[in-house]
Amino acid sequence: MNPLIERAQQTSRRIEAYLQEIEDADVWTLREQERTLPSESYIYILSLMGHLIYSDGLVHRQELELAKQYFSSNAEKTIEERLRVLSSRNHSKSTALPNFLKAAVYFDAVKNTRYTDAIIGLIEKFGNIVIAVDGNKLEVEVRVLSEIISNLIDLAVECREVTRQALKKGTSKEIERVKKQEEKEPSLDDLLTELRSMVGLQRVKQEVVAATNLVRVRQLREEMGLPAMPLSLHMVFTGNPGTGKTTVARLLAQIYREIGLLEEGHLVEVDRSGLIADYLGQTAGKVQAAVQSARGGILFIDEAYALKTDARDSYGQEAINTLLKAMEDHRDDLIIIVAGYTAPINEFLETNPGLRSRFNRFVHFDDYDGEELLNIFTYLCDKHGYSSTQIAKHQLKNHFSTLYESRGENFGNARDVRNVFETILKHQAERVVAIHKPTADDLSFIDLADIAWLFERPNAELVKAGRA
Structure with missing residues (x-):
């Protein structure tokens, strides 16, 4: 299978995972034809795929192969027809935020998370994969996707303001219901119990508990006026996909919140597409935006070695330099975890002395037997x-x-x-x-x-x- 098709499937599953969590929280009751939130996002993804594929007026073989993974029929004519129907919706001109993203905005406001940004980032990543799958990234396709994502961001900002005002005024009975139902944050014991209950990962659990204990002892020494050694909390998670790296990172953010190390305790997930801009000079701003959204929590960079593809990658170098400066400027309220396969991660860290010195705690995630x-x-x-x-x-x-x-x-x-x-x-x-x-x-x-x-x-x- 084309690796890009596999990445597209992984990306759409990550979108659905975020929305399943929102669905399970039962804080959003407005539905589109009784569909679940993951189902709504799936339909949107199909529509986005059709819109991008037909943006250049052609359907290529690789694009059909990608589309086959999302339709029950394998008949190419049937799939082409469905894509043509789906492509008729102009996402860049939409005046309303999709319902599943409204739910994400609402969830963010109630639960103090940043899932909306993460989901839009994954939609952008999915769109870039659709554009690249035929091996020919055309300017018209890039422009169309850029307009769609910009429109989503603008609509999300408007929706946040409306939701914030509703929460402030307390005019919505539904918001009041959710506020009353809102669960208290899990305690440190709850979080450690959840960590221990995860299947396998014995070495990972030991490393996380050891890191937590080190932080707690350091805090106690500071409280008693004893000297405390500088402590780098940035981490490297290595291992194959599906081994629980993101789940453990999310738990670690919450654990650090409970012991007072991080104020918010949230996790912001990004990869290369979330940090590298399309045009020279814009990458630093994109990295800074990701850093700002992660302050008070953990910035989780998946497949971090993809940031810099080779020695001539000036975009990647700009991203790395901006991250290193952010780690210095926000050392008290930001932790960064880089994740991916073991060998490429080690090669990535060797590309810059600043990376190796700041990322000195490694946690390896073994395959599940x-x-x-x-x-x-x-x-x-x-x-x-x-x-x-x-x-x-x-x-x-x-x-x-x-x-x-x-x-x-x-x-x-x-x-x-x-x-x-x-x-x-x-x-x-x-x-x-x-x-x-x-x-x-x-x-x-x-x-x-x-x-x-x-x-x-x-x-x-x-x-x-x-x-x-």
């Missing part, structure tokens, strides 16, 4: 109200053990488990709809028939990715 992958699957079942037969569990254990033992460079860890889980639910739904008046048990039970596709193996890569 077969038993741990099964435990993640069981967790997903429990979370969403599903159960399975013992024979089905046994077969799944064999599958995940084989998946781990034969893993290659594209091994997705927990992401592969989620793909398998979602595909099992698709097969289970096809079986259950044929039952006359299905019971609650019928709707919740995963049978051996629902996982049979795992062992038919029509295509090893499709099975691995959970799309057979």
Whole structure:
């Protein structure tokens, strides 16, 4: 598979993950035709894809391959027709923020998060991938995407102001309801318990607890007037995708908030597209904006080595220089975590002495083994109200053990488990709809028939990715 197609899927899943968290919080009740927030974003992503693909008036083979991953039909004529219909919506001229982003703005206001910026950043990343997938990034495509993102940002700013005024005046009954329901922030013990309850990651847990203890002891020494050594809290997370790096970073931000190290305790996720501008001289401003949004919390830079692609990459060097200055200027209210594969991260840190000196705490995330992958699957079942037969569990254990033992460079860890889980639910739904008046048990039970596709193996890569 084209690596860009895989990145597009990862990006759209990250958008859906943010919105699923908002959905689960139950703070937003306005719906579009009773759709869930992740479903609304999925429809928007399809529409954006169609708009960008047709912006140059042509549909290329690589673009069709990307679109096939998002449509149930593989017929190219059917997909082209759907893309043409979707392309008719002019996102850059829209006068209303999409409903799922209104929900994100509302969630940010109530929960003191910054999910809206993160989601718009991921939409921009997805759009850039769509533009690049055919290997020819045209000026008209870049301009169209830029107009769409600028429009979203402007609409989000307006929506924030309206929401802020509503909160201030207290005129909305719904806002009052949410304010009353708002849960208190989890305690330090709650957060450490959540960390310990994560599947696997024993070395990671030890490192996080050790870092937390080091900070707490340093704070106690300062309170007693004892000398305290300077402490660099910036970190490097290494490991394959799907090993929990972002989840642990989010927990760490909250832990540091609870011990008084960070004021907000939020996490801002970015990658190269969120820091590097399209035009020379604009990158510093983009980096500074990301830094400002992360102050009081953690700035998490995924695939940080992509910032500087080679020695001649002046855009990347500008981003790195701006980050180093920000780390110095905001040492008391900003922590930066760079993440990615082990070897490229080490090479990235060696490109600049300032990087190596500031990032001196490394945490490696091991791949999940077969038993741990099964435990993640069981967790997903429990979370969403599903159960399975013992024979089905046994077969799944064999599958995940084989998946781990034969893993290659594209091994997705927990992401592969989620793909398998979602595909099992698709097969289970096809079986259950044929039952006359299905019971609650019928709707919740995963049978051996629902996982049979795992062992038919029509295509090893499709099975691995959970799309057979």
